[in-house]
Amino acid sequence: MSLIKDKLFGKEKEREKYFDVSKDLYQKEIIKEDTFNELKEKYNFSKEHEDKGKDDFDIEI
Numbered sequence: 001m002s003l004i005k006d007k008l009f010g011k012e013k014e015r016e017k018y019f020d021v022s023k024d025l026y027q028k029e030i031i032k033e034d035t036f037n038e039l040k041e042k043y044n045f046s047k048e049h050e051d052k053g054k055d056d057f058d059i060e061i
Contacts, residue, residue, distance in 0.1 A: 001035065008042045012050065019043045 007018035019039070026036035 001031070001039075004039060005042055008039060009046045015043065015046060 004018050004022055008015055008022075010018075022031070022036060022039045022043075025031045026033070031039075
């Protein structure tokens with residue numbers, strides 16, 4: 001599970017792939033609902049906070 005959690009914070013393409021894997025595991029009842037919900041929260045968090053190479057501060061000239 002830690003591998004999947006780590007990959008959910010990776011690059012967008014990798015993140016999508018591993019989230020699909022976690023959905024499959026949940027649908028096949030390999031992981032429990034609470035574990036899937038935790039993975040889903042991490043996935044959503046990483047999508048919302050994706051680093052696009054921008055700085056979080058303004059520069060005054």
